[in-house]
Amino acid sequence: MTLTPQWLDELRSRVTLSTLIGRTVKVTRAGREFKACCPFHNEKTPSFTINDEKGFYHCFGCSAHGDAIRWMTDQRGLSFMDAVKELAAEAGMEVPAADPRAAKKAEEAASLRDVVQGAADWFTQQLDSSNGAPARAYLVKRGISEPTRRAFGFGLAPDSRSALKEALKKFPTAMLVESGMLIAVEGKEPYDRFRGRLMIPIRDARGRVIAFGGRILGDGEPKYLNSPDTPLFDKGRVLYNLDKASPASRQTNRIIVVEGYMDVIALAEAGIADAVAPLGTALTEAQLGLIWRMVPVPVLCFDGDAAGQKAAMRAAMRALPLLRPGFSLAFATLPPGQDPDDIVRARGADGFTTLLDDAQPLVERLWAHEVAAGSLATPEERAALKTRLLAHADAVEDPDVRHHYREAFRERIDGLFARKQPERPQRQPWTPNPPRGGGGNRRFGPDPRLQPPGDETRMIGQEGIAAPYAASLLGGLLRFPEALRRNEEVLTRLPMPDSGDAELLGIMLDIAMRQEGLDCEGLLAILEPMKVYNRAMTLLRADGMHFSFNRRLESNDEVAAARETALRDLDEYIGVLVTQPEIRARLAEATADFQRTMDDEGLARQQKLRAMDEDLTRRLAALSDSSQS
Template sequence: MSLSPQWLDELRARISLSGVIGRTVRVQKAGREFKACCPFHNEKTPSFTINDEKGFYHCFGCGAHGDVIRWMTDHQGLPFMDAVKELAVEAGMEVPAPDPRMAQRAEQQKSLHDVMAAAQDFFVRSLHEERGADARRYLASRGFPERIVRDFGFGFAPDSRTALKEALSAFPDAMLIEAGLRIVVDGRDPYDRFRGRLMLPILDPRGRVIAFGGRILSAEKTDAPKYLNSPDTPLFDKGRTVYNLHRAAPAARNAGRIVVVEGYMDVVALAAAGITEAVAPLGTALTERQIERLWRVVECPTLCFDGDAAGQRAAMRAITRALPLLRPGQSLRIVTLPGGMDPDDVVKRDGPQAMEALLGEARSLIDVLWAAERDALPLTTPEDKAGLKARLMAHCDTIQHPDIKALYRRDLNERFGELAFARKERAPFQPRQGGGPAPRGKGQPWKPAPPPLPAEQANRLQQRVGTRDRLIAAVIAGLVEQPDLIAAHAESLARLHPAEADMAATLDALLVLADSPGPSGAALESEHIRTILQERRLRTPTATDFGEIRFGFLAKREGSAGELADAIALLVELPEVESALEEANRRYQAELTPETEAEKERLRERRLALFARLGQMGRVRASL
């Protein structure tokens, strides 16, 4: 259907925006405008303004902005055309007629809505009749108060193949079949789909019944599924529908979270415990379309999964579906419930506060992804570890957003490096009781710990550290001038840790940019990088940081790629050798053997050689 801008403008002009918003939000007159506490985020001081003359609302706290149609789609959760139709009725306007096929489909859906509403009335009546006694006992055993039973529309489907058909005799059988309420198999007589089940209606964003879910009540029917949902129909798409979203969305915006559980009975149990922002998929793993709908409500939905193997598989399915969709600020958080427990079990055993505590400990998507892949298979051989890295990078490759992909790759690479290349911990040195000398190792005499460094030597060491910081600044400046070298040295650069926070932030930004395409997919250029750094308020190192005479040659556009590579290699190796030397000294103190002494001396000499290279670097160029 095509709606002209003129028609939409007329619709907006006929509707009082403050009146529409005032139906669900308390608004106050403030001069020519209205103000309210923003319904899109928690606040105590009103920062949400409504301007009827201009026809828009705006929140100065969270940035929410839109007109009356946007309000109906974002706050009320209606699809665009449903919002337009509802407003058109209020404005006394006729929506331009669609083509005949669309009109026929709309009329068909309207008739099916009538069928579903009649079926819901029948199920609710049956629950409160004598034949619904077992269903009422089950609800009582779950501890659901009458308010919850009424609000969620619980009903009962009698254990009969024709009870629903007889109650809805005003509708033709073909319509009941199309609505998913009856089944026809191989040309035999149709029969009711839901029999002997506790019934729950599934509603669309406008609160209309579009499908049903039923839980079997008889323990003797072992051949029947415990839960049964309506099939896909012209009204119901199970891969797109999120159970209870129409009720949970306002509560979720107030709470700043939406909780996704595995089934609709979990949703009801949490609502009974006071957690009203819970929703559930319908018989399938969370789909991409459902994730997108959840992101329209909050930026980071919280998913709850059982702690068993099946729950972990479900979590990974959700993660793999979410990764390609990730956008800045939009992700998932994941809660792992205690083994064998669902949300209702947690609430019943430990109370609502226990569930709140679990929700408060929700982990980020990347944390769960890392833990799941790390623990999926043994990591006893180099091949095992290489397999872990390959799986992690394969997940990263599915992420579409370039910045998020680059950040995931770097984060997971760092975690993998810490796991795969971690130094083995050794027992700390324990002196003999009584204060005597440590036991000799393999006939070697005891040696005391080395004395503190003399002041002059300590000053030289401090100067070397300062020289290293200046060299890092020169390398960063050189990478800005020669951005094609960033990707070539990305793994080494990721192991650098500049002492100054602003240099570290600039280096991080360069690594992210190197893994992102430039404008129109072209390679990044120096000027483009400078512009991005300036926009992000990050600093490019200058001669003041690295010393023009000493290291300025590295920061020039025509600088040697080989010299820049040498500088990076030196900066990476030096802290690693220093760390290894500290470990060697500890081993030497704990076990005085020729081997430990030789290792200590080898590393000490290597460190001296690296410091000598650091001291010499640039002097020849500076003297030219």
């Protein structure tokens, strides 16, 4: 058996961190936390905090950070296993027997760490030597100061095929190959991987060197070279500078993702410490998970060139399925051809922060990208835009987030392609002139032909349908979800009077589009964890307006016939609810036109629309009556 993450979490939960640290450091309570003068650097004002609930300590002065085990290793100087054993004894937990294979693997990993740390030390020595003068001059030219160079552990790999191999000869050649320091080619002697390069250590979240990035000095390709994947290093699961950015983000509540490690270092030189970078690959799911553990909405700030913007879109596509309430991405757009180093050199840290403040939410970046993808002149091109956007929304696995993406895209599409109606001047009601001769004092009331539908009969108006009709509709759709797929297009146009009901309808449409053969029970099971579930259950239980699709079926004998009737009535009901607001809008327009022209053609159009409106009202009444027969 080995030490599983679950076992280690249980161990940490049984340790009161403030008590453990308080044995060697004076701690005082500060609200829900404790504070102390940091034991890792000299200070007079306490900046070292201990959070028992979360089980970690953090120093805002030197960025020391860790849990109970890290305290025992860093402050007490114990090995990892000795720290675990001592804490387990105090917590009354039995340490699992070691798995020989796991123990061997851990021993090998520890040995590889010795190799890469030895290489890092040797690279630093080479940069400090007389041979490192050109590399140091290059760093000065890039604006990287001596403190920054030391903080990031810059080094130099001489232009030699065997210098590192010779320097680390105390380690077996096989280990040097496995750690990525040497390249082994069949039939040839292994040789140094990094030659003639400025070396930048890559560290894990605990600050341990696990790999390297090397930038060529002079001409040559590739410009940047990273270590290969090794037992220590999986480039898709590591973010450069995570060890420094993580504590910095707790002060800024921000994480910036840039393209490469030189961007990270340039920002650090400008005083911006909360930046990380992927390592030669697009952002992976694992890296997004690391970022979201620190902040819910990291800011991606890739170069302003075409390659940088493509990388931003790849990150957006990778993130979509993983989105959940509160967790997303934002995108800061740099000027074309510029990277973060250019910005901080020209505008300083404040100028770069201004760009971050203007970052686009993910939904806006997707919209802008698709709208700019091509012409939108024809109906087919506009339909293609809608298809692409809704495909992005459908990639989101969380149903609540997916619903809101679909709604956001629909609103933008409607706004972009909405028909612009000409503004009409406000008109006074027309009154005919009094008849000539003897009737001059007679006054006429408004002509009934000129009046739009009265408020007392307007259960369905241009602003939306009345609440009882909306409740009946939603109750019917909950009982018969198959009607959602058949009527998806018209239901998206239906103006709902209540925002909560509109949200419920949108979520039901999203679910129905993704899952065929949905019944009432299946729909409710999907809705149960959502906030709209209580509203759905209320609508199902309500004794509202009397329609066949709102009835509870009492016996199996009536189910088949009743379902057929209910579905037919529900389809007709939806048609009326969608059509009547449009007819009434056209009727109001026709009435206004007739007031202006008073011609026979206008009167005929108005009367035709009024008859259509009255017919729709009768159909609603008939649907209600038929459910009671």
